[in-house]
Amino acid sequence: MLTSRSMGRSLFRALTTALRSLPKRRAPCVRFFSDAEIAMPEGRKQADTRIYRPMTETERTYLNPAHFFMLLRAHGTSFFAGVPDSLLKDxxxxxxxxVPAKQHVIAANEGTALAMAAGHHLATGKIACVYLQNSGLGNTINPLLSLCSQKVYAIPALLLIGWRGEPGKKDEPQHLLQGALTPTMLQHMGVPYEILPDYAEGAFEVITKAYAHMEKEKEPFALLVKKETFETYRxxxxxEVFSGEDMLHREEILEELIECFPSSPLVTTTGFTSREMFELRVQKGQSHGHDFLTVGSMGHCSSIALGVALARPQEVLCIDGDGAGLMHMGAFATIGNSGLRNFKHVLINNAVHDSVGxxxxxxxxxxxxxVARACGYKEAMRARGAHEVREALRKLKDTPGPCFLEIQALPGARADLGRPTTSTHENKDAFMDLLREPEK
Structure with missing residues (x-):
C-alpha cells in the first residue's frame, strides 16, 4: 500500500515530467556593441560573431495552482475553508x-474556517487546509491557542496565509505592521511555518515537511505565501449575483448616498468601498473630512460607527459590505440593543468578495x-435598482435609528480605480475635526 509520502513523490515526478515538456519562455537575445563599435561612424560597424545565450536559470517562475492543489490532495487533504485573499486569489x-461545495466553504471569518477544519479532522482524521490573509490571523488566535494547540486538543491543520505587508515590499499602510509581525506572531503562538516557494520542486519539499510535522506533532503548520507566488488562474x-433592470454598481450607490446625506459623518468599510468614496469626493470637490475610511479591520466598520454615534449627537452612517457584515455579524445585536436614534446602517450587498478575486x-x-429586525433595529429595509434606492435613502434619512438598509448591487469596480492619496493620519484628523464642529 502506498504511503502519502510515496504517493506524493510519484505525483511530483509526474508533475515535473509534465512541466519539463511545456515550452520554455525564453528571454530575448540581446546583442551588446563594444566601445570600439559604438565609436565607429554609422555603416562601418564590424560583424560581431559572439553568441549571446539567454540565462534561463534567472527566469521568473510561478507555482501552478493545479500542481499545488494535487500535492495537498496527495497528502490526504480534501477539505478547504477560508476567507479569500488577493495574494491567494489564483x-x-x-x-x-x-472542489465540491461540501468540501469547500468560504467562511464568514478566519476563526470559523479553522474551527470547521478542526471539526473535519475530528470526523475524518484528515488534515484540512485553511486559507486566509495575514490580516485575518487575529481571528484565528482563539481557535489556534485554545482548540488546535498541541497542549489542548492537538488538531493539525494546514494554514495557507497570504503575506501582505511583507518587509521590503511596497504595500498599503494597514498591512505594513501586520506583515512585519506575521512571522513573530506565528512563532509566539507556537505555529511552525515555512515560506512557500514559487516553483514545483521547492513547494514539494516544503509541503512534505509540513505534513510530516503535522502528522507527527498533531498541530497546525503555516505556509506563508508571498506576492505573485501562483500562476494566474481565472x-x-x-x-450567484444579483441582476435586473436599473441595478446599480456600488460606486453609483455611494454617489446617491452622499447626495442624500451631504453633511453626515460616514464610516466606510474596507476594500473598494472606501477607495470609491475617496475618489467620489475628489470628483465632486468635496472634503474628505466627512468620511472615516476603514482601510483595514474588515468587519469592524459598524462597531466603529457605533462608537462614534454613542459619543456624538449628530447622525452617523455606517457604509458596510456583505462580506464585512457577515464577518462580525454579532455587531448587529449590539447596535440593535443600543437604541441609538442617530445610527444609520447601510449595507451594500453585491454577493462577492470584490477586491480579492x-x-x-x-x-x-x-x-x-x-437579521437586523431580529437584533432590535427599529426599521430594516431592502432596495435594488436606482428608483428603489433613492426612495429607500430618503426614508432612511427621515426614520429614527437604529435603522438598517440593504442595497443589492452589481459586482465589479472601475479598472482605473485608485487608492486614497492622503495618509491614514490625515484622514483620521480631518474626520475628528468634522466631529468637533457644532451641528448646523
Whole structure:
C-alpha cells in the first residue's frame, strides 16, 4: 500500500515530467556593441560573431495552482475553508472551481474556517487546509491557542496565509505592521511555518515537511505565501449575483448616498468601498473630512460607527459590505440593543468578495433586514435598482435609528480605480475635526 509520502513523490515526478515538456519562455537575445563599435561612424560597424545565450536559470517562475492543489490532495487533504485573499486569489479560484461545495466553504471569518477544519479532522482524521490573509490571523488566535494547540486538543491543520505587508515590499499602510509581525506572531503562538516557494520542486519539499510535522506533532503548520507566488488562474465558475433592470454598481450607490446625506459623518468599510468614496469626493470637490475610511479591520466598520454615534449627537452612517457584515455579524445585536436614534446602517450587498478575486460571500440568500429586525433595529429595509434606492435613502434619512438598509448591487469596480492619496493620519484628523464642529 502506498504511503502519502510515496504517493506524493510519484505525483511530483509526474508533475515535473509534465512541466519539463511545456515550452520554455525564453528571454530575448540581446546583442551588446563594444566601445570600439559604438565609436565607429554609422555603416562601418564590424560583424560581431559572439553568441549571446539567454540565462534561463534567472527566469521568473510561478507555482501552478493545479500542481499545488494535487500535492495537498496527495497528502490526504480534501477539505478547504477560508476567507479569500488577493495574494491567494489564483489558488482560491482554482479551489472554488474544482472542489465540491461540501468540501469547500468560504467562511464568514478566519476563526470559523479553522474551527470547521478542526471539526473535519475530528470526523475524518484528515488534515484540512485553511486559507486566509495575514490580516485575518487575529481571528484565528482563539481557535489556534485554545482548540488546535498541541497542549489542548492537538488538531493539525494546514494554514495557507497570504503575506501582505511583507518587509521590503511596497504595500498599503494597514498591512505594513501586520506583515512585519506575521512571522513573530506565528512563532509566539507556537505555529511552525515555512515560506512557500514559487516553483514545483521547492513547494514539494516544503509541503512534505509540513505534513510530516503535522502528522507527527498533531498541530497546525503555516505556509506563508508571498506576492505573485501562483500562476494566474481565472475563476471560471460564476458566483450567484444579483441582476435586473436599473441595478446599480456600488460606486453609483455611494454617489446617491452622499447626495442624500451631504453633511453626515460616514464610516466606510474596507476594500473598494472606501477607495470609491475617496475618489467620489475628489470628483465632486468635496472634503474628505466627512468620511472615516476603514482601510483595514474588515468587519469592524459598524462597531466603529457605533462608537462614534454613542459619543456624538449628530447622525452617523455606517457604509458596510456583505462580506464585512457577515464577518462580525454579532455587531448587529449590539447596535440593535443600543437604541441609538442617530445610527444609520447601510449595507451594500453585491454577493462577492470584490477586491480579492470575486469569490462568493454566500450572501445572496441571506435576509439581512430580517437579521437586523431580529437584533432590535427599529426599521430594516431592502432596495435594488436606482428608483428603489433613492426612495429607500430618503426614508432612511427621515426614520429614527437604529435603522438598517440593504442595497443589492452589481459586482465589479472601475479598472482605473485608485487608492486614497492622503495618509491614514490625515484622514483620521480631518474626520475628528468634522466631529468637533457644532451641528448646523
Amino acid at each position: 489558488i482560491c479560484a482554482f479551489i472554488t472551481d474544482n 475563476l471560471a465558475m460564476q458566483a 470575486g469569490q462568493p460571500t454566500g450572501s445572496v440568500n441571506i435576509d439581512f433586514p430580517g
